[in-house]
Amino acid sequence: MKSTRDGYGEMIVELAKKNKSIVALSADLTPSVRLENFKKKFPERFFQCGVAEANMIGMAAGLALDGKIPFVSSFAVFVPNRCLDHIRQSVCYTDANVKIVSTHAGVITGPDGATHQALEDIAVMRALPNMKVVVPCDFDQAKKAVKAITKTKGPVYVRLTRPKTPGLPKQSFKIGKANVLRKGKDVTIIACGPIVYEALEAGKKVNATVINCHTLDPIDKATIVKYAKKSKKIVTIEDHQIRGGLGGAIAELLGENHPVKLKRIGADGFGESGSPEELKKKFGLTVSNITRTCRLKK
């Protein structure tokens, strides 16, 4: 088991060896966001910004507008939420090539409590024009995602997580192309982030199709609609507020293109201190609840 943030820390160093345009910025969270190695290997390309996230975003925009590929990292509660206006105007409005890679998303952040568990970041970032939103499911996918976004011009948000989580079967990664992990009957489960693991386990139990929808924007309309047409019911699951995230995106998409019975599983309210397992249980982010929801007649 490895964390998605570890995948980022490994891949950015690998990429930066060849690509001299890559720079990294941290707001006093260098070890936590896994930029410690980058800082050691490329000190001249690493910028410590202090606990001042808004300026960090502006600095990244300035670096990007003059040709660099800045990776900005903090906890997902601070970036994007704390400095949303800077992301909107300085980054998105000019389509600046800034990569925002935030860690510690979701209730699985655990003991730090609700202040440090970002549950609104997907909704916020999905709403911004020009911003791509990527949520890798495991260590390997985080690495592939970081590589892919480096090659893509323009702003991208990558949502990463703190704890070590299970690795899923190896998947290809293309921005905007959802991965179908298994094909089943009647029900399709759509998930993003490390909770894809639970989705897959539940899918095996109820013989459901399971889709890893790692890109929330642009969302893979073709794949989602294709499997909605084959299903009597869709179940979404995410470690995020139930409003505005993955479930919201799927509801928007299917509401317009192929209305079908939909059940959304996600957080509804603030988290609290506890272990990732306890907190997942609090919001029904468990194999048993996904299984139960798939089997519900309604």
Next chain:
Amino acid sequence: MKKLDSIKDLKLMANTIRQDIIRMLARAGSGHSAGPLGMADVFTALYFNVLKHDPKKPLASNRDRLILSNGHICPVRYAAMARAGYFPVKELSTLRKYRSRLQGHPSRRNFPPLEAATGSLGQGVCIAVGMALAAKLDKKKHFICCITSDGEHDEGSTWEAVNAAGKYKLDNLIFILDRNHIQICGFTKNVWPLEPLKAKYKAFNWNVIVINGHDFRQILDAVKKAKKSKKPIIIIANVIPGKGVSFMENKYEWHGKAPDEKQAEQALSELIQERAKIR
């Protein structure tokens, strides 16, 4: 670039730019009057003397960057750029109109030579710091000049940027403070405490020069000195908001208002009279 060396020519150009500002705002029917008029001399000095720039190659990599962090005074920048040859003067009449490159607040997406999108305060200053770092990484010699306003110093992120520039010893970064003492709700001293600005900047490890922002000699000398500074430097330009138009001068009510037709006529006649006195 069209360089003006004599103080008289600079004064004449600033007067032209002030007239442009009045005409474009009256035509737009909305916008900010006091700020642009107050900074017309500084912008004239920048575009017609001190900045390294070429309207024919507006994105040349060795150009000096000019960021207008208090984006709402953009009419003065647009007018100066038009007069410097970036685009036809008649395009100024499209200010704030649908599909214009001259958006109500500067947009790099619509017009790349503007360098950044600004309007929400406390952001251009941060972008300027990033551009100064990029220049350092690439060992480039150009300067990053950022216009910022006194009201903008209410924003926390402005001070984050000031702190960052001090930390990274950005000697290629020059701020020019549009110190006109007004903001939307009144005089700056009554809205939010700012002073002692000079001491604050010094405490953040910057150099500071204080000038009269309507005296070309002082503006040119200050920028010359600023380019030699070993630290980030701010030129605090004391200016009169609404400068050149009697009924706008020092009136905070004119911060965010455009003149109507009659007011524009009066303003223009004052500016034309003033022009005749320029020596």
